[in-house]
């Protein structure tokens with residue numbers, strides 16, 4: 001009795017009554033503000049914090065937000081096993097459900113989160129789901145270009161021509177050229193390692209700086225503007241600061257540093273663009289085409305550099321962390337190194353003058369373990385959240401023929417981190433690296449189909465990454481040469497005692513997780529393998545050779 005009276009007194013106390021009233025009000029305001037949800041839309045998942053709860057959690061938790069959503073707990077009536085007649089008595093139990101897709105109310109709008117691989121593919125292929133509105137909104141914030149140019153973007157055809165030019169510039173013929181030019185820079189670097197070997201103080205920063213310049217050599221040609229240490233650092237300062245530019249996060253120091261780095265990059269690109277000849281075939285078609293489109297719309301000189309900065313980080317921000325994790329997974333496993341080396345050895349052609357030639361196409365066709373190990377590394381480190389906007393009411397369908405209505409104007413988010421880490425799809429050991437996972441035998445055709453649909457490091461549909469074949473060729477070529485020609489050891493002891501750095505979570509502005517503390521990544525020692533002491537590397541891709 002005393003307890004009941006105590007509870008009643010507490011409920012009637014002023015502060016508790018006010019709190020309950022505020023919660024109640026927020027609840028009803030939240031529900032009143034929520035846009036209506038059709039019965040055919042995906043099931044609604046509400047946040048515990050009304051109105052802006054999902055928005056806040058998404059900003060705070062980034063990709064981890066979607067991992068929490070995957071499992072939804074609901075109370076359900078379950079038949080009582082002890083009842084005399086089955087189903088006559090039920091009791092309520094809390095059950096976890098995997099949610100393949102959900103509607104998340106956010107303020108007055110809603111977003112759909114999809115984690116079922118077949119639904120994800122159905123969304124990628126749907127023409128009513130578009131990336132373009134995000135590109136328009138994002139471009140001005142990221143590049144910081146003038147309102148005048150923003151008007152050009154909105155009122156002309158420039159954006160669709162620009163996107164098309166990216167894909168025209170990455171057809172097979174252009175990719176072969178990019179592969180060979182970029183890997184030539186890598187060859188020069190590792191070819192200069194002498195008898196004493198090379199000590200690298202920080203493995204991540206070594207790969208980052210080397211591959212940033214190599215990639216830009218391929219893209220910009222002999223007059224590549226991104227060569228000096230300061231500009232390479234600027235590319236990464238700019239890339240890391242993108243969320244600050246995009247969401248106007250007012251951390252003045254980071255924002256200021258990001259804007260300063262952006263300005264230096266814009267000036268370097270502006271100078272380079274002023275001198276770039278439209279018919280210079282030493283410059284990649286990927287860059288030439290899009291500068292050509294802008295020139296066609298009257299953009300010239302420094303203005304070109306101001307806009308081009310918006311994509312400067314794209315070719316490096318994902319490939320380099322992927323290469324780093326691939327490198328770590330492989331070289332920390334001496335047995336795997338031996339197996340992969342045995343696979344690569346027959347494809348390297350030794351010629352006169354200590355030249356070893358590696359053909360990228362041979363790696364793709366004849367090194368299944370290397371390719372599987374790469375895919376596995378990328379499955380684990382890629383946490384891309386794909387964004388699309390529904391331009392019209394549209395439906396997508398899963399593998400069992402269940403369809404879901406997606407209403408016009410809603411954002412669609414597809415977190416690859418969830419599908420890449422799913423134990424249902426990849427097995428109980430989904431969280432660990434298993435080099436031959438992508439060679440698994442004995443899968444049913446359904447399982448194999450789901451795995452194919454669930455590996456989406458490059459996105460999908462009309463906006464699937466146009467640089468994917470360049471990125472993978474750079475990584476395959478570099479790793480093949482390291483496996484063949486070098487012993488790779490950590491500076492601080494042997495690999496058995498080495499602990500790989502923890503992975504940071506993936507911000508929405510990028511696709512691949514970096515090491516949590518880049519500055520603390522351990523160093524590596526590279527020494528020449530016996531029999532490969534004087535080798536100089538040469539790469540071939542398709543018909544293109546150095």
Ligand code: HEM
Nearest residue numbers: 315318319322384457458459460463464465466467471511
């Ligand atoms: C391992 C390396 C890479 C990964 C994981 C990666 C991943 C991605 C992803 C997830 C997207 C978004 C796709 C979508 O929305 O469906 C994308 C778009 C894009 N990527 Fe990559 N990328 C990589 C390397 C590159 C390289 C080397 C280049 C350029 C040479 C490049 C150029 C682009 C461009 C231009 C887009 C925008 C395409 C569009 O919106 O139509 N990427 N990339």
